[in-house]
Structure formats: C-alpha cells, structure tokens
Amino acid sequence: MNELEKLKLDLKNLNEEAAKIRELEREKRAEFGRKLNLQKQEILAQIAAAERRAINKDVVPIDITAPCNVNEKLPEYYSVEQGSRHPLMTELDRVTEIYQMMGFDVLESRQLDDEYHMFDSLNFAKEHPARDGYDTFRTEEGLIPPAHTSSMQNRALKKYKSRLDEGKPIAVVIPGRVYRNEDVDATHEHTFYQCEGVYVSTDCTMSQMLGILREFFEKYYEQKLNIRTQPGYFPFTEPSLEFMIEKPFALGGKKGEFLEMLGCGMIHPNVLKVAGINPEKYHGFAWGGGIDRLVMLKYRLPDVRYFESGNLQFLREFK
Numbered sequence: 001m002n003e004l005e006k007l008k009l010d011l012k013n014l015n016e017e018a019a020k021i022r023e024l025e026r027e028k029r030a031e032f033g034r035k036l037n038l039q040k041q042e043i044l045a046q047i048a049a050a051e052r053r054a055i056n057k058d059v060v061p062i063d064i065t066a067p068c069n070v071n072e073k074l075p076e077y078y079s080v081e082q083g084s085r086h087p088l089m090t091e092l093d094r095v096t097e098i099y100q101m102m103g104f105d106v107l108e109s110r111q112l113d114d115e116y117h118m119f120d121s122l123n124f125a126k127e128h129p130a131r132d133g134y135d136t137f138r139t140e141e142g143l144i145p146p147a148h149t150s151s152m153q154n155r156a157l158k159k160y161k162s163r164l165d166e167g168k169p170i171a172v173v174i175p176g177r178v179y180r181n182e183d184v185d186a187t188h189e190h191t192f193y194q195c196e197g198v199y200v201s202t203d204c205t206m207s208q209m210l211g212i213l214r215e216f217f218e219k220y221y222e223q224k225l226n227i228r229t230q231p232g233y234f235p236f237t238e239p240s241l242e243f244m245i246e247k248p249f250a251l252g253g254k255k256g257e258f259l260e261m262l263g264c265g266m267i268h269p270n271v272l273k274v275a276g277i278n279p280e281k282y283h284g285f286a287w288g289g290g291i292d293r294l295v296m297l298k299y300r301l302p303d304v305r306y307f308e309s310g311n312l313q314f315l316r317e318f319k
C-alpha cells in the first residue's frame with residue numbers, strides 16, 4: 001500500500017468512527033465531533049499534498065541550459081503550417097526588378113494622399129469632370145486613399161530634379177496600392193496595385209518610352225510580343241496613349257486579341273512646371289498600369305477578387 005492509499009484508508013476509518021456519534025450521550029457528542037473533524041482536516045491536507053507529489057513525480061524539469069541541435073527535426077506536434085508571401089508582392093518585386101535592370105530607381109507610393117497630389121499637381125482643372133472619373137474614396141478630413149500611383153509624380157519629380165542639373169535623367173518607377181469606389185466584379189476591385197513610371201531628360205522621345213514598355217512586357221512574360229497603341233486622354237500627359245499587348249497564345253489568347261495594359265504619354269508641361277522643372281528645357285514621359293491584371297494574365301487567373309480574398313486554397317497555389 002502506498003502513502004496515498006494509506007491516507008485514504010485512514011479517512012475511511014475516520015468516517016466510520018464518526019458514524020458512532022449517534023451511540024454517544026448527547027453532552028459528549030460535540031467534543032467527539034470536534035476532535036474527529038480536526039483529524040479529518042489533517043488527513044485531507046495530507047492527501048492533497050500526497051496527490052501533488054504523485055503528479056510532479058512524472059514531470060521532468062526543463063533544463064534550459066541543455067544544448068540543443070537546431071538541425072534536429074521537430075516532433076510532429078510542433079509542425080504549424082507556415083504562411084507565405086502574397087503572390088502580388090512576389091510579382092511586384094519581379095516588376096521593379098526588371099525596371100531596375102534598365103536603370104530605374106524605385107520609390108514607394110503611400111496609402112493616404114491629398115487633393116493636390118491626386119489631382120491639382122497633375123493638371124486636372126478645378127471642377128473638371130475627369131476628377132469624378134476616378135471614383136475616389138475620401139476620409140472625413142478630405143484626404144484621399146490614392147486612386148492611382150500618378151499621385152506620386154509630383155513628389156518624384158521634386159525628389160529627383162537635382163539630377164537634371166547634373167546632366168542626368170530622372171528615371172523612377174513607383175509601385176503602390178490604390179483604391180477606387182468601384183462596383184466589384186471579376187475584373188474590378190476596390191483595392192489593387194499599380195506601377196507608375198516617370199522619365200525626364202532634355203531629349204527623351206515617345207519612341208524611347210514604347211521601347212522601354214515593350215522591353216518590360218517581353219521580359220515579364222518571357223516572350224516576344226505584339227504591341228499596339230491607341231490615343232487616350234489623361235490631363236497629365238499630352239499626347240496620351242493607351243498601350244496594349246496581344247494576348248499570348250500560350251496564355252489562352254487568340255490572334256488579334258489585344259489587352260489594354262496601361263496608360264502613358266508625354267508629361268504635360270504644367271506637371272513639370274508645378275514641380276519646379278522648366279518645360280522649355282526638359283521633356284518627360286510617364287506611364288501607369290495595374291499589377292493585378294498583369295499577374296492575372298501570367299497565371300491565367302479568371303477573377304481579380306482572389307487577390308484580396310484571403311482564400312488560403314488560392315494562396316497555397318503560390319507557395
């Protein structure tokens with residue numbers, strides 16, 4: 001019989017003893033009960049202590065100074081599924097990497113901006129309906145979650161304009177998250193990503209811009225592409241173009257099926273002027289287009305809403 005069993009037997013005997021109280025004379029009962037009760041408390045305390053000792057007997061104390069092998073595989077119960085980078089972040093890195101190889105700097109956009117950077121500095125006339133075309137959200141203070149990465153143009157021009165004095169061009173790309181108050185469907189999201197490009201020098205031309213864009217898309221899709229442009233309208237470029245690529249056969253495209261990938265053009269003199277750059281002396285071109293659309297084509301994804309869905313099944317495909 002171990003210690004605990006012995007104590008439990010003592011308790012049982014004590015309870016049997018207590019039953020004898022009825023056989024005693026009335027005046028002796030109180031004294032008898034008090035004594036037994038004290039004994040019972042004492043035994044219960046000893047049982048609790050013995051139980052605690054029995055539990056702790058099997059616990060091996062942790063030795064935090066013991067050496068451990070970091071290469072040892074952890075036991076199964078430690079294996080928690082690791083998260084992974086969002087596919088849009090991986091692809092954005094690829095996009096900026098290609099431009100960096102061509103000599104562009106990278107500047108990050110911001111997630112809250114103002115009327116000046118979203119519209120005024122980009123030659124949008126006050127009260128012009130083109131402002132409504134962007135379906136912007138607004139905070140109660142009147143700030144704007146940017147509806148395009150062009151809202152960074154003025155900052156980029158100011159940040160890098162000293163390069164022009166050194167006889168070098170401004171060459172920068174600006175990836176960023178943008179927001180539009182849109183009706184959401186398979187090809188429209190309220191939150192998506194864009195990448196902006198800005199180039200300024202004394203002698204740049206539209207054909208240089210088209211060469212850069214072609215090079216970018218052919219690197220990104222790792223194949224030769226047919227490109228096409230058509231006239232467009234943006235207040236911040238003159239002339240403005242829409243740039244299209246023929247949807248590659250390998251990605252489900254048919255001959256003659258063109259997709260609009262971005263807007264572009266020669267930077268409007270007013271945009272250079274408000275950034276403190278003399279438009280008589282310098283010229284620039286700029287472009288901006290959606291990243292989600294670019295990635296959807298690469299992976300043949302049918303629905304843009306996957307990106308913001310947090311759907312694990314979708315995200316695991318890109319691990």
Ligand code: DAH
Nearest residue numbers: 148150263264265286287288
């Ligand atoms: N910001 C325009 C948009 O989101 C796209 C764009 C067009 C950007 C022309 C440019 C540009 O830099 O020159 O619709």
